[in-house]
Amino acid sequence: MTDLDALQAVLGPGARPVRHALTGETGIGLPPFTDHHVHLHLIDAAALTAGGIAGVVDLGGDPDALAGRAAGTPRTAYAGAFLTAPGGYPSGRGWAPDAVVCAVTSASASPGVAGGARTAVDEMADAGASVIKVVLHSGGPALADDVLAAILDAARLRRLPVIAHAEGAGMAQRAVRAGVDVLAHVPFSEHLHGETIAAAVADGMAWISTLAIHAGSPDAAVARTNLERFAAAGGRVLYGTDLGNTQAGPQPMGVSAAELSALQDAGIRGPELVRTLTDGWPGLSVAGLATFVPGTLPDDELALPGLLAASRVVPAEELLDIAR
Structure with a gap:
């Protein structure tokens, strides 16, 4: 097996031995x-x-502020504000100023109706959003089924x-139905039935x-399963x-081992x-950039997270292929 074959067996077809020019x-x-x-308003990006992070997807921020940074580095795609029920999560949280919360009060499919589902989606889309985020949270007011359906229709x-923040009993199932x-978090509130998982996979x-934010809590085992x-x-x-979320303590500003x-x-x-x-969802362009990981493959696969956490982003032209 060549060095290239060994690399690609562990890291996939995009891996190659290189020298930094x-x-x-x-x-x-x-x-x-x-x-x-990520939530860029809560971190120093x-x-x-x-x-090692070339691109980010902001899943809850001020759409006007995000529109001004989309072309910088890291490359940024974003949802804009959380679309939620009046008074629903994350309203009132200290980390969620008014600009990151959009209350949807009706299932109106007509453009320009204050509080309507179509209006909320149009506002985020017109601000450059690449994805629409809805909140399904059982800890407070939640979007009604008809409002959720209207948001989905408007997004289409x-x-x-x-994408849905789904938290609490039955909320992940609601999102699947x-x-x-996309779910913003692996479901962590309850173990899902096989039928729900099968339906999620079948629907693509x-x-x-976002597993590490649950470290040390019972939610971790539920999410893992x-x-x-x-x-x-x-x-x-x-x-x-979920960079910016401090519930599990400080997070690294980069790849998280x-x-x-x-x-x-x-x-x-x-x-x-x-x-x-390396998945490009939701169409985020990171053209011209590459990941450089100094060193060699570890013998123990379980050491791979530490290796990848030492990576950095470089212009693609700075990486020269080593003779194979």
Whole structure:
């Protein structure tokens, strides 16, 4: 087996042995990494590229502020504000200023109706959103079924996927039944029935990991089991950390070894682990960038998260292929 074959067996078809043209370091070149769940207003994003993250998907922020940074680095796609019921999550939270919450009061499909589902979607889309985020949270007022359906219909008109924050008993099931495209978190409130998981996979739903935020809580085991079953059934998994969420303590400004280790614990390993990082959802362009991982493959696959956490983002032209 050549060095290239060995690399690609562990890291997938995009891996290659490289030398950094400016520093002379040797290592591994990979496609650029994306964190599919962050909140940029809660962090200093400047350190992310040095920590290996080329692209981010902001899943709850001020749409006007986000529109001004989409072309910078890390490359940014965003949902804009949370679409939620009046008084629903995350209203009133200290980390969620008014601009990141949009209350939807009716299922109106007519444009321009104050508080209507169509109006809320149009506002986010017109601000440059690449995805629409809805809240299904049992800890307070929640979107009614007809309002959720109207939001989905309006998003389809704008050709945008819909992602749900689903938390509490029955909320992940609601998202699956409604036809939501992505879950912002692997379900952690309860163990899902096999029928729900099968339906999610059949519909092409994706789940964003955010496993490490549950470290030390009973939710961690629930999320791991749900993810094991979803992935084993062929479900699409996206790497995401909910960066800015401090419930599990400080998070690294870059690739999280803890998140990758939690994904490995759920059975997502080797090329599939890397694929969660390099998946381009929701159409985020990271063209011209690459991931540089100094060093060589570890002998122990369980050491892979630490290796990937040492990566950094570089212009693709700075990585030169080493003779194979």
